[in-house]
Amino acid sequence: MDILEEIIAHKRIENERNRQIMPLRKLATEVDRLMESKGQQAEGGSMRKALIDSTSGIIAEFKRRSPSKGWIHQSALATEVPLSYQQHGAAALSILTDETYFGGNDSFIVDARQSGVTIPVLYKNFVIDEYQLLQARRCGASAVLLIAAAIDYDTCSQLCREAHNLGMEVLLEMHGERDLDYADLAPDLYGINNRNLGSFVTDVENSFHMASRLPKEGCKVSESGLSNPETVNSLRLAGYRGFLMGEQFMKQEHPGLALDAFIKDLAR
Numbered sequence: 001m002d003i004l005e006e007i008i009a010h011k012r013i014e015n016e017r018n019r020q021i022m023p024l025r026k027l028a029t030e031v032d033r034l035m036e037s038k039g040q041q042a043e044g045g046s047m048r049k050a051l052i053d054s055t056s057g058i059i060a061e062f063k064r065r066s067p068s069k070g071w072i073h074q075s076a077l078a079t080e081v082p083l084s085y086q087q088h089g090a091a092a093l094s095i096l097t098d099e100t101y102f103g104g105n106d107s108f109i110v111d112a113r114q115s116g117v118t119i120p121v122l123y124k125n126f127v128i129d130e131y132q133l134l135q136a137r138r139c140g141a142s143a144v145l146l147i148a149a150a151i152d153y154d155t156c157s158q159l160c161r162e163a164h165n166l167g168m169e170v171l172l173e174m175h176g177e178r179d180l181d182y183a184d185l186a187p188d189l190y191g192i193n194n195r196n197l198g199s200f201v202t203d204v205e206n207s208f209h210m211a212s213r214l215p216k217e218g219c220k221v222s223e224s225g226l227s228n229p230e231t232v233n234s235l236r237l238a239g240y241r242g243f244l245m246g247e248q249f250m251k252q253e254h255p256g257l258a259l260d261a262f263i264k265d266l267a268r
């Protein structure tokens, strides 16, 4: 069993437990009310537009721990780091909400919004059913991640539609050619993950290899293992508009300042 299979097996149990605590119908009613009072479109607006309009294209990630690295920054605060990322030029944010494997929580997005984050936020979790889309909408996410390797095509198609009905965008994550069938679901953002989930090894060549295989007009995002400004500039030339980066910033004492320095290097 690779790590993704393990996480998904655990997620099914977790979702079931959450449904016992708050039934789907009750959560849906809460989200309906939220949408009535705050509007159809999710908080933070369009991540696709934010990436296309941005010069950096950086999606800065709030990730305290990971299966590959263990704790990266255990004491990092969701009331501080996401806002600091915004102040230092992030085009958008990704906030890990998975608790067991990434030390995350939905409350981190709530904290980020309450601290003053207004840019788009990706609900970074392993979404396999509608219940999690409602959780994402409730806590203030603008977009959700759907991972092709984690769900079958029909489920992905249905979740894409439901996310849109909830006013959120979809970042569809693919790893390799075997996932390309999913590209015709026309997500808002096409992600290529450079991390091999069997070995955890990251290889940015994966993004270069996959670039020409994605729809020409699609907004492409390269994910994982990015640490070098020159690589990001080369990925931009290859057609990418978004660059999802976590560990490179989170391993520093001040992730926002690390982002600031990285963006300055991009422009050199």
Ligand SMILES: O=C(O)c1ccccc1NCC(=O)[C@H](O)[C@H](O)COP(=O)(O)O
Binding pocket: 003, 004, 061, 063, 066, 067, 068, 069, 193, 195, 197, 200, 202, 223, 224, 225, 226, 244, 245, 246, 247, 248
């Ligand atoms: O980060 C991991 O170790 C990991 C392991 C298993 C599944 C997913 C994993 N990461 C999720 C991500 O996609 C990354 O957090 C994101 O792309 C940022 O990557 P990085 O810049 O390498 O922290």
